[in-house]
Amino acid sequence: MLKRKHLESDELELTTLLNILVVLVSFLLLSAVFSQITIQELNMPPQAGGPTEASKSAPPAVIEVMLRQEGLEIGNGTQVTDRLAKVDDKYDTAALSHKLKQLKDQNPGKRDAILLVEPDIGYATMIAVMDALKFVEMRGPRDGSQRIRVTLFPNVTVGDAP
Secondary structure, three states: OOOOOOOOOOOOOHHHHHHHHHHHHHHHHHHOOOOOOOOOOOOOOOOOOOOOHHHHHHOOOOEEEOOOOOEEEEEOOOEEEEEEEEEEEEHHHHHHHHHHHHHHHHHOOOOOOEOOOOOOHHHHHHHHHHHHHHEEEOOOOOOOOOOEEEOOOOOOEEEEEE
16 A cells, blocks of 8 residues: 655644634733723922012912821921811811812912822822812802812822921
């Protein structure tokens, strides 16, 4: 009997590679976490420079909020003017917003505030306090009216607490 030579093809066998890629892509798509991304705009303080003409006339009001393990502190740049303790082991951001609303009423043209954060504060907590710095939700002037969002200090500068 004559033996036939079996000729091997010169083509690459890609079927197994394609099978693996299909399984890998489907696994990655199923295990992906879809989340909403929000962007917080942060403004860094300007570099030190000489005083401008506007700043020579009247010193600007400074509003500092210090986020500490024990609670929140509101200051004016030189001293702490108010302290808000935690309520049920949570920061009282509603009370903070209302205190900041009073400061906004005293300084209507002010748009910036400073948030000073201690090192071991969680990211979600810092974002919640930043939201309280930026706006407050209040009831409308009439009974049963919808809540109104009032802008407080939209320009927030973040730093380390002393």
